[in-house]
Amino acid sequence: MFGPSHPAPQQPLPVPTQAIPPGTANRLAIVLFSGTVDKLMSASILATGAAAMGMDVEIFLTNWGALAFRKGDYKTNTRVSADYADYHSTLLERMAAKKVTSWMENLEDAREIGNVHIAACSHTMTLFDLQLSDLEPIVDEVIGVAAFMERARDSAMTLFI
Amino acid sequence: MAATYQIDKTVDAKGQTCPMPVVMLAKAIKDLKPGQVLAVYATDPGAKKDIPAWANKTGNTLLETVEEPGLLTFYIKKA
Numbered sequence: 423m424f425g426p427s428h429p430a431p432q433q434p435l436p437v438p439t440q441a442i443p444p445g446t447a448n449r450l451a452i453v454l455f456s457g458t459v460d461k462l463m464s465a466s467i468l469a470t471g472a473a474a475m476g477m478d479v480e481i482f483l484t485n486w487g488a489l490a491f492r493k494g495d496y497k498t499n500t501r502v503s504a505d506y507a508d509y510h511s512t513l514l515e516r517m518a519a520k521k522v523t524s525w526m527e528n529l530e531d532a533r534e535i536g537n538v539h540i541a542a543c544s545h546t547m548t549l550f551d552l553q554l555s556d557l558e559p560i561v562d563e564v565i566g567v568a569a570f571m572e573r574a575r576d577s578a579m580t581l582f583i
Numbered sequence: 584m585a586a587t588y589q590i591d592k593t594v595d596a597k598g599q600t601c602p603m604p605v606v607m608l609a610k611a612i613k614d615l616k617p618g619q620v621l622a623v624y625a626t627d628p629g630a631k632k633d634i635p636a637w638a639n640k641t642g643n644t645l646l647e648t649v650e651e652p653g654l655l656t657f658y659i660k661k662a
Contacts, residue, residue: 470602471633474609475640522600535609 449478451574453582457486458501459525460513465583466528473536480577482570483561484543487583489550491542491557496526529560539573541565588646588658591619597626597654604630605637608659612643615661620646623657630655 450472454465465487469479483491490499502510516522523531532538542557544566554564574580594611596604604625611621623634631648634657638645646658 467602470606474602474605474637520600521598523603528602528606531606531610535606535613 445576445578445580447478447576447578448476449480449573449577451480451482451570451577451580453482453484453570453574453580454487455484456503456583457488457490457499458503459499459517460502460506461583462487462490462496462499462525463517463522463528465581466525466532468581468583469538470528470532470535473532473538476536477578479532479536479538480570480573481538481540482543482565482574483540484546488542488546488552488557491540491561492552493556493558496524496558526558526560533560541570543567543570588620588622590622590658591615592621594621594623596630597624599625599627601627601629601633603627605633608634608637608657609641612641612659612661617661619661621659621661623659625655625657626653630657634659 450469452465452469454462456462456465465481469481472479490496500514502513506513529538529540540561542552542554542561542564544564547553547564554561592611592615594607596607599607604623604627608621608623615621625634631650635645635648638659642662644660644662646660649656649658
């Protein structure tokens with residue numbers, strides 16, 4: 423099967439020395455990397471659905487995801503994933519015509535009905551010279567990746583959006 | 584044919600897209616006492632599966648789902 427340049431591994435893969443706890447906490451963790459409306463919408467619906475189902479929600483805002491939470495930015499954000507640039511106007515028109523709830527409203531709803539915690543990535547904040555006070559009040563705090571991992575490691579599921 | 588329930592609160596989620604029917608339901612149920620009945624009206628096709636899943640996960644009782652053309656009605660008893 424494998425050519426000489428791809429020999430089968432001679433040694434078994436190392437076994438982790440420390441047991442990893444199973445993902446049994448009733449919590450959805452989301453790494454929200456994207457700042458386009460299509461993906462923010464998707465993330466917000468998943469978060470809201472989880473909150474309605476009684477799950478805790480932990481959202482970690484990195485890069486464009488953090489920038490999308492700058493104060494007031496959501497009101498004028500009409501970005502759509504570049505992969506689907508040809509759907510840009512169609513998506514925005516459909517969302518308006520069907521009176522779809524905005525992603526920010528979804529997150530506010532999620533917070534109202536459940537236990538939702540939103541944290542911004544300190545690396546991104548430093549990169550863009552942002553303070554917590556520059557972000558929408560729905561963002562609770564600024565944390566590093568280790569703090570997020572601590573909260574994500576036993577979550578029932580973790581999504582990267 | 585829907586059974587007759589003493590309805591204590593109604594939620595009109597007609598025309599609302601996912602996840603709003605479940606969100607409105609989750610908000611409204613907070614105002615009820617155990618044993619009281621909530622009626623939810625929805626048109627989102629996802630609600631047909633979402634609301635039973637919500638009831639199952641949250642421990643509330645879905646008494647009945649009534650399907651009419653273009654309208655779903657759910658009767659939920661608070662646990």
